[in-house]
Amino acid sequence: MGKPVAAWLTKPVAAAIVLFARAITAVRAIWAESGVPSERCVYFANHSSNGDFILIWAVLPPRLRQRTRPVAGADYWLKSRLKSFIGRDVFNAVLIERVREARTEDPVEQMAAAIDAGCSLILFPEGTRNLTEAPLQPFKSGLFHLAKMRPDIDLVPVWINNLNRVMPKGEFVPIPLICTVTFGNALRIGADEEKADFLVRAQAALLALSPKQMGNSE
């Protein structure tokens, strides 16, 4: 990897990306009854596009946004200089190694460390982009282990709607369509909740936020 790109570039680039995302999607947040989360928390969202965390980022109030870091796959985001600039420098992602054999650090500990440092996280528990017909893929266990390690942290489900139609996999021209980001009420892990039960509960909480069909999209 090359040397880091100038630091002064990161803020304008972040602002430009958010502005572009807004111009294309007119994204709008729908907050839970409990309102905008005030403290640090873990947002966990459905994953259908590389732009997912940008939309969540775009709708968060700036004071929350500054301390919110997406969790992303190092294998993908360190692949090229541009990607690592955007992923690591601009969005300050917590880059975790998804391939077990290539790991030098434990991803759950990396996430816990970021939380301890006062940051919120954006996590995609499906692990990878959902290209199936199902609304959600089974959750990987990372969310569970993180919740176990930091049981006091709020877990906020976030449903991102329509972004998969804006930029389907393999396309590079985005179609302007209105997107919404729906925040649900926070949940926490039970003291002795089993992994399978917890993941099913978290998944159901996220799925409950998905809107009834708007356009009959795929």
Added chain:
Amino acid sequence: MSAASSDLIHLILGILGVLLVASVIGYVLQRRLSPDGSNAAIENLNARIKAWWVMVILIGIAFLAGRAGVILLFAFCSFAALREFITLTNTRRADHWALAAAFFVALPLQYYLLWAEQYGIYSIFIPVYAFLFMPIIAVLRGDTERFLIRIAEVQWALMICVFCASHVPALLTLHIPGYEGRNVLLIAFLVIVVQLSDVLQYVWGKLFGRHKIAPKLSPSKTVEGFVGGVASATLIGAALWWITPFTPLQAGLLAFVITLMGFFGGLVMSAIKRDRGVKDWGHLIEGHGGLIDRLDSVVFSAPIFFHLVRYWWSLS
């Protein structure tokens, strides 16, 4: 200052005056009847009035900026409307290039042709060229599922949001003897009559509405609102003859046609919303819903108004 811009400034000041009165009424109503913000109708009314301020100021700036300002404003409106429309349609992966072409080729090209005043091509570009090329682009992907529906929806989205909407700024291209340099006032006439007709239908309906006119389509539209709104907007149109090339009688007749088209445009767009199971087209304008919710009546009346004026008054 030319006569056109002084008329325009009078008009804008008049509208701002109307808005000021509306704001005062809204404020008094809120203080009297909904001090804690509990009356949804009054809160919505005030949100609408506020949004009207923003819209009038934006349109006023565009008008004062001249041709480029007006064309850019409506190009943006077309973009936002098309985005709302396509969001509610049955697109599939295979439509990707057709949709990209609609947004990034057809829309800018239509407005460019308008800018270049190429009437011969802009009046058929979408109904003929886009009509044939959209399905060609879509069919190349080989996906036949709901093909007719998908194609029809994209085509209609383009017709409504781009073709029809672009006929508002198209009024600038007309050459009417004795009316040179004043065409922007024709746009003002159209927009004021259509929007006042909507507002007045709402007001008459709220005050005297008893009989629903199309309960399946729009629960808020009543016979009383329709008759009162159309009649009063027609009179206002006639009273605005001085900004147009028409006599008061002609201005009133055209205003009557505009309000009728606007009313039925609202019904048609409302039917689409019911079909798609949504209440509003979007959320762009506080209190009004999406841009199409505000533009639906303009979109239906603009091409008819344009062609009536072109046929009887214009040389080009």
